[in-house]
Amino acid sequence: MRTPLSTLAALAAVALLAAGDGPAGAQSATPATAAGDNSHGFVSATRFGQRDGAALYAAICAGCHMPNGRGAVGAGMYPALAGNTKLEAAAYPVQVVVNGLRGMPGFATQLDDAQIAAVVNWVRSNLGNDYRADPARPEDVRAARQ
Numbered sequence: 001m002r003t004p005l006s007t008l009a010a011l012a013a014v015a016l017l018a019a020g021d022g023p024a025g026a027q028s029a030t031p032a033t034a035a036g037d038n039s040h041g042f043v044s045a046t047r048f049g050q051r052d053g054a055a056l057y058a059a060i061c062a063g064c065h066m067p068n069g070r071g072a073v074g075a076g077m078y079p080a081l082a083g084n085t086k087l088e089a090a091a092y093p094v095q096v097v098v099n100g101l102r103g104m105p106g107f108a109t110q111l112d113d114a115q116i117a118a119v120v121n122w123v124r125s126n127l128g129n130d131y132r133a134d135p136a137r138p139e140d141v142r143a144a145r146q
């Protein structure tokens with residue numbers, strides 16, 4: 001678990017550096033870090049800026065569960081989210097993303113209620129999953145916070 005997460009952090013740091021270190025001409029017209037521009041993915045060093053489920057998945061979950069959601073076995077075991085029947089009820093993935101599960105860290109402090117609902121609903125209705133009934137709501141996420 002340490003490796004993918006630290007890799008993500010390292011990639012993010014590189015992206016942040018790159019964003020602030022582009023050609024001076026291009027940067028001066030439209031600064032990459034203008035307020036409201038979430039293209040680099042972080043609004044601070046400790047929170048993610050994406051609001052959209054697909055973008056959140058790509059930025060956070062894909063590093064361990066893989067972009068196609070099929071998981072991986074290597075230094076650890078990263079279960080597949082693709083075709084995973086445990087995603088049928090929203091409460092389970094909400095609980096996992098908020099509080100973590102053994103080798104998976106929780107994201108309670110890095111994501112707000114709406115972001116967690118968005119990424120949970122995205123994995124429930126993508127990656128070969130079609131669980132669109134009873135989507136997770138921000139208030140469900142709030143209730144899962146300990």
Ligand code: HEC
Pocket residue numbers: 001002004005056057060061062063064065076077078079080081084086092093096097101102103104105107119120123
């Ligand atoms: C640092 C690696 C890592 C990241 C990042 C990560 N996960 Fe996980 N996830 C895991 C591991 C490892 C497990 C298995 C935990 C266990 O059972 O011991 C897991 C388990 C899960 C499960 C339970 C699957 C099951 O079959 O019980 C869900 C749901 C899940 N992750 C969703 C997500 C979502 C959504 C994100 C992005 C917000 C995410 N994970 C980010 C490593 C990660």
